[in-house]
Amino acid sequence: MRTRAHENNPRRSARYKAVLAFDPVKPQLPPVRILDAACGDLDPVLPAYGTLIQSIRMVSCDRKNVWAPDTKRSSAAAIAVDGTGRALFIHARSPWPVHDLVEALLALPLDLRRAMYVEGGPEAQLFVRAGGREVERLGAFEGSADKENASLAWEIPNAVVAVRR
Template sequence: MSAFLLRAVFTCLVLCAPVASLHAEEWRLLAPGLELREFLIPDQVGDLEGRQSGMAVLRIDSDRFDVALGSALGTGRMRSMQEWARHSGFVAVINAGMFRADDRMRSTGYMRDAAVMINSFIHPNYGAFLAFQPRDPSLPALRWVDRKSDPDWQAVLADYDGIIQNYRLISRERENLWEPSDRRHSGAAIAMDREGRLLFIHCRARLSLHEFAQALIDLPLDLIGAMYVEGGADAAMYVDVDGFVGRFVGEYRSDFFQGSNKNFWPAPNVLGIRPK
């Protein structure tokens, strides 16, 4: 067998291997109602060099944690994830959505809470909403809204002070909504499982959106929906609870930059959790 053919076979094996079959830690209890699990998956940009990176999944019980926005419009400036956690008293924080090119403090999708309207425009191409901070305490603390599946989505949004809107990665029927692509980068996502738990997800490995979505389907997470909230070096997650500190930063979108990113970049809008 030629060296070229051997390389092609190896490439196929790496790219086609199901993510769930690769190494994963068990769920680690960080605090009551807060668990972390890390999966080791191939970085599709560097797989032939044997590089692998992690996908960190933080699973959150909404009965034990409140969800809130951190907003540069509301507080006056952008902050790193670590700074947002300290400023707002969050024990975990992740990007709330992508920012506009012409106004970095505003999100590309609809976003608000009781204190500030960050973007009043409902993006026609963004199909996922997370609703939090219910106006009636008898309502669920969190609602996942799939605009394509939920005919009452507008009524649901009206019942909550906190709303973020982003691209869907998967449908409620667990379909991968993205076509294969050669454009790969780190990513961050927010999701919900069938038990109503919120998940913050950070993937250091550089994957296309199709590969990212498929990983979320293949992993044992039992999701009903997932939204893409940021990519590249801007994608970040931070956890600081009961003596555990986790720093999860994204990688550059290409190899144009020499070396790897190791720092949090300032974020204009974040979603964080606090113990109730």
């Protein structure tokens, strides 16, 4: 993760093939992008953005589900980009196998182009404050979604904040 003012970790993981790029250094650039290391679009583009967050791909640059099938279920938080370049902040409270969640997202009329996983289980959280409303969604592991402690937010390792310009 890197911002213009701070670099959390300069090393890129070969396993994490998605990079969320925003805060462009030039105004003519798209305001947000998800780059895909498997498509060769990282190195030329990384210097053009002030903020970079690396994570695991869910939807590749050719719009394919790249998450391996698994039976493990948990809540999930993801960030995606649609065909017009809009950022989509996705939260699935109900525990899903991630591969199945990706299939469901691709089946929706969202024109989803790329997506990356940002957190799972209780740390998968979404908070929105806009238009005089607040919405808070918390994550859970399979079997814990209805338990008493599932209504308490866990500490989160990182946060992505978006402000309308």
